[in-house]
Amino acid sequence: MTSPIAPDLTAPGRMPVKPRAGVWRRLVRRRLALLGLVIVTIVVAGAVLAPWLTGYDPNEQMFDGLTIEGSPLPPDAKFWLGTDLLGRDLLTRILYGARTSLIIGIVANGVALLIGTLVGVVAGYFRGWIGSALMRFTDLMMAFPALLLAICLAAVFEPSLWIVAMVIALVNWVQTARVIYTETSSLAEREFIDAERTIGASAPRILFRHILPHLLPTIIVWGTLGISTTVLLEATLSFLGIGVQPPTASWGNIIFENQTYFQAAPWLVFFPGAAILALALAFNLIGDALRDILDPTQRGRA
């Protein structure tokens, strides 16, 4: 189209004056979302400020941290959350462990979500070989024993947090991709997508501007659920020698090392478990609120 739009059509329309209230502002206005934000802030602050918040070294095995028989101590005035099987202060370990677990729960999980969403959306939208190839690749990745891959990577690389994050991302995107794929293939058949095609919207535009927003609820659900699973998965991987090695603490590790003791020393499982739960729930609260805020049909909800 070359002819310029005629002036008659551009008779200046009244410009809307009302600014769009920021997502952030609407978020903090919700009580539950605010609670979520507060929890996340506390966790992050705890991780960052750990050295100033506790007088103990996370790895110091204290003599008075164990009974004569070698049992850990329950919470008391000295060790607020008790000690672990090596006589270390549990609170300190949970605070320091947050560093690892936050990276895994947020970064690794986030990357997995990103890859999964991308693959799922692209595969679900494009008919023909691209979609088919992507999904078969996903199937392959899913069918392939992740644990084995982890063990091999452990053998090849120096164990480190970033390797673990990579492995988790590599392993976890698959499920997201599958779910997103199914949903996208249904969305792609909706009429408004046809309408987008007729105005010449490019595939990326349709995918990211029109299909993605509809997937948001699913993405939020998977993202928040992924937090707990990845944090726990990290422990399994550490156990296999990939990832943080003892004595470095992570929430998953603390649980994993002590889970057989949950009757003898319940605090060793309960507190780190509660930390994971709190983090996941906090993100869920935020996600839920976000989902409402970003969903126009929910406008007017009190």
Next chain:
Amino acid sequence: MTAGAGKKRTGAAAPVTAGPVLDIAGLSVSVRGEDGEREVVSDLSLTLARGETLCIAGESGSGKSMTALAIMQLLPQPAAHISAGRIRLGDTDLADLDDRQMRRIRGDRIAMIFQEPMTSLNPVLSIGRQLTESIEAHTSLSQSEARQRAIEALKAVRISEAESRLKQFPHELSGGMRQRVMIAMALALEPDVLIADEPTTALDVTVQGEVLELLRDLQRQHGTSVILITHDMGVVAEMADRVIIMRHGRMVEEGKTADIFARPQADYTRELLAAVPRIGSGVGRQKSRDAEAATPANVAEVRDLHVRFDLHGGFFGRVNRRVHAVEGVSFSIAPNETLALVGESGCGKSTIAKALAGLVPYSGDIVIGGRNLSGLGRDERKAVRRDVQMIFQDPYASLDPRMRVGDLVAEPLLIHGIASKDERSQRVAALFERVGLSADQMELYPHEFSGGQRQRVCIARALALRPKLIIADESVSALDVSVQARVLDLLKELQREFGVAYLFISHDMAVVENISDRVAVMYLGQIVEMGTRDQLFSNPRHPYTRRLIEAVPVADPGKRRSRFARLDQEIPSSTRKIGETPARLVLSDVGGGHLVAAGS
């Protein structure tokens, strides 16, 4: 359900009390928006007597649908709620009922037909299922009896192959067929009160006539009271006992049909009546452009177009039947020309539109701007496609519900890199005003609009790119007459200025006559007659064309037809067994380019 059957008897006893079936007093409906509450229905009072037909007409967005939903207690959650007033059905105040009691009333005593056919049917359930379940819910019929009743209901709304349609899914039906399924669903239960929100907008005139007839039958036999929401003054004239005219959420006039038509009191009513298109009024509007059409550079040319849909059946889902939706259609559209495509619901009009827009696979040739689409690469095809824009039949389904409408309308401009950000929103605002929306509605989302407003958004969107060809699939049928008139003027204006061509799909013969240069009449996937508007309207040769023209309701209660001639023959269908192809019609020129199918 025996309770349902028992209630029917009470319903029959209702006239004894002689009071109105439905009594609404001081009803107000508010919606919560970003900036607080807003009343969309204000202080509305009305009564509905037994066996009466009340038409609610009025401006699009005036609160007609909201009123209907309020009666059903189905206002959109969480935004809308009844802020004042009371609704009584017989002796019961609907507001007092809990959900459970309300449930017994819905469908059984008050049924409703919704405005949007596509989104109102469950996409994952076969239409058979959706039909029979409401029958089963309210009657004590057995499964097979319910099925039988469902088939009858489908036949009643003249859906072909009713039995096998039961297995089909909503997306496999044409817009009109979906709407008829909705109607069948509501009618099957023979409710006391039927609320029909624009029930015939998507229907071609012949089916519309039959459906209206059906409503009347129902009324005669069961004393059903009907609230008919429509913008079609023809339908109002034909059906209504009383009329309510609404604007801005308020009732502006109420009265007997004959009185309203003869002596409208409110200015708005007069305006509305004046805007009603009438057959014959379009003659002489413009000169026929036969001479111009001879220019070689057609905007679009369609040659021998075929579109078929495979239907799956059997255990392995093998293809066993095929819908011959479009069978060898050829036509061309010159710049500056409007070709109207008319025909019965399900005859393949939308499918042709979709083929042109590249949304369904086809065989044959589509040439746009001199370039044959099938020979082009992806990018080129996209470039060519830009010149073809489409307005879909179902406005709600074709707007991304998560985008603000302002952004939706701006999107084509953005995609094609036209205009800067500021300029864009100015243009969008201008477009909004042109289609009768206000600029601050740009900030709203599709679900916050009335059906007609949504359609205007779609029109604005199609206009944004100023294409060479606009395919308008029932684009103005959902609009009230005044807006419709404005939009039609806009379309014409654009055509004059930029030489836009239209493929105008409509069932409204009056509108067609008003806007089109040439008209093609389709029947079962094929064109049976094609010629200039004058040729067609003044000299319809094919019997089907004649029927179409006769079926148009006239906006004059005085000329009410006593009874619309119902067709008794088998309802035709374009579904065939594999290997069977429908006979090809041969068009012959009866003079001046007026093509008519031979043998008729």
Next chain:
Amino acid sequence: EDAIDPNAKQGGAITITYKDDVATLDPAIGYDWQNWSMIKSLFDGLMDYEPGTTNLKPDLAESYEISPDGKTFTFKLRHGVKFHNGREMTADDVKYSLDRVTNPKTQSPGAGFFGSIRGYDDVAAGKAESLSGVTVVDPYTVKFELTRPDATFLHVMAINFSHVVPKEEVEKYGADFGKHPVGTGAFKLAEWTLGQRIVFERNPDYWHKGLPHLDKITFEIGQEPIVALLRLQKGEIDVPGDGIPPAKFQEVMADPEQKARVVEGGQLHTGYVTMNTTMAPFDNVKVRQAVNMAINKARVIQIINGRAVPANQPLPPSMPGYDKEYKGYPYDVAKAKALLAEAGHPDGFDTQLFAMNTDPNPRIAQAIQQDLAAIGIKASIQSLAQANVIAAGGDKAGAPMIWSGGMAWIADFPDPSNFYGPILGCAGAVPGGWNWSWYCNKDLDAKAAEADSVVDPAKAGERDKMWSAIYDKVMEDAPWAPVFNEQRFTMKSARMGGADNLYVDPVHIPINYDNVYVKDVQ
């Protein structure tokens, strides 16, 4: 013949649980914690140990003779010993069994034990089908000729790999013989439901009259130790095969009733830290000695709830040859630091400590890590799956330090030589070997060979002394830092009877199935 417990009652059935699968019951192949003693009850060898002790005694052999040069062993077989299939066992079966176990096609992990028998090399190389050094003199006499005097040979004749199998059954089942074991043992296999349950029933024709006491033993497989203990507490099982899980140990020991059912005993086990003597800075003996002095063994033992005794030498206390006089390296941080400084590392150094990843090994490694840090050695822990640790240890440049727990040496037979060859001798210091210190002292190798040629049982004491000297020398070079000797704690149900030492039998682990009994049968 050993005396039979006069209190023993005949009959009854017991249930024993294990976590891991029982791999095979083929005596030539089975080499696991679980199947080792099961096989001992299904099969017999020429030799055995007195129940609950490490004292050798003839078993299928009635008597034996050793030639003065220590190179010829002649065994007289017991008459009337029958396989479970009813056939009498003869000298031919003994020869067949040894030919079979040494044949490479059998893929026996124990083939190497028979290296001293003449003709072994040919069989191992696939050049011969039969050991030329084993001769059937008559149906009840079999003669072994060795290429060198071998003091451990009688032990070798007692290990599972030399147990006697019937040729016809082996040929009948081929590679699946391990699933259909037929031997001469006290029990025979009654049922094997893969992955779930193995049932032994009493062999009524067992040559040793009066044994076994039990009619039936059911082994339930795949039971988590914690759950097994819960079941024991509920009285559903009699012995948890994997012992008392660490998480439950305190709970059990705190309850007098339960504690009374726990039997404690020594075990032929040592837990140690290896230091790679070919790798700087552990190539310096002073560094290795410093590590020996740095480890606070008491603390480590406290961490595992006192379930061990501190070790100061490779051999465990219950092993012949254990040097009671030897004092070992004291726990002395200051001295350790001084030694490190002498070795040129006053500020310590960075290194790695490998450990197996199952509890409590990572914890022990962390305790050691903290001790090492106290003298400046910063060891990062590599907590890996068993196979990976073993792989790292077998690689010359693989692992500077390894905590042996979980993979540690439990002797195959109670002889001091068993702690030397593969784990401290030059033979093991090869790629893929088990000498993770890569310690190779040719002198000591020669001394070891000398000690092993003292065959005369009468000179056993002398031989033990020679071995003590060897291990003392090893400790001087300090390729290991011995940490503790694990104690065994077996828990049993109240109905189980028999002497305590049957429940901590050094050879039959966890218990001696043939000799225990239940008290609640009439």
Next chain:
Amino acid sequence: MIAYLGRRLIQSLLILLGVSLITFALLYLLPADPVRQIAGRSATPQTVENIRQQLGLDQPFIVQYWRYLVKLISGDLGRSYIQRSEVTELIVSRLPASLLLMVGAILCELLLGLSMGLIAAVKRGTATDQTLMVASFVGVSAPQFVVGLLLLYVFAVRLSWFPIGGYGTWRHLVLPSLTMGILGAGWYARMMRSSMIDVLRQDYVRTARAKGLARGTILFRHALPNAILPVIAMIGIDIGIFMGGIVVVESVFGWPGIGQLAWQAIQRVDIPIIMGVTLVSAFAIVLGNLLADIIAPFIDPRIKLR
């Protein structure tokens, strides 16, 4: 449909081939030496070499893989290095238990998860909703080992309602299924709630209500099939996740499934078993995904198989 199935089956075979190749290669590259595991701690170097030769592990990778493949085609998965039994026999003996557990677990998940999600969506924003969502997160965040032991302790040891582990009757199945199910239920509940909320405000739900249908009918017939679409995709995924969680649950409950077999094999580098279990579980996962893809168009007829 048939063509589609055919194509997908061929693709599935290719996937299995790919899985087998990658797994085989990874195992080959693994520093841990299977022969060491077989030979044990007392073996002489010669014994080790002999075993290596016997097993053909001295051959180049390609040869080893080719041999494996050739045998695989004739249905022979080889013999376990450690257990010395036919891998087929080992797997076949344990597969029924795992499948049973899987069915039990998935049933639990669906029952628990879908109903929780449904109720939460319907009661959106209420205390019930919040409680359910916290519960689902507890399910997802709780370590399975602890959940299993806790259930065992309460219901088997204390209350004696169910046996303490083992295999055989339906009563044995309850606790392990529940343990597995609690984790999955959390996922299902969250997903269900999310998509249910979406669906409940669609026009067609309004239509259904206008028809006066019973609440249950609206929920289960109209909303559920629309909402369940993302859940269907979980079928294939679930099998994958299941294979991961099965090890812990099987060991806690002494459940004789392939999880335990695989776990022991991985620890001891018993390549034939690892390969066998990998192929079997890969097959199950591929099948599950195929199933999910095939079911999807039946639930949402707008989706086309392609």
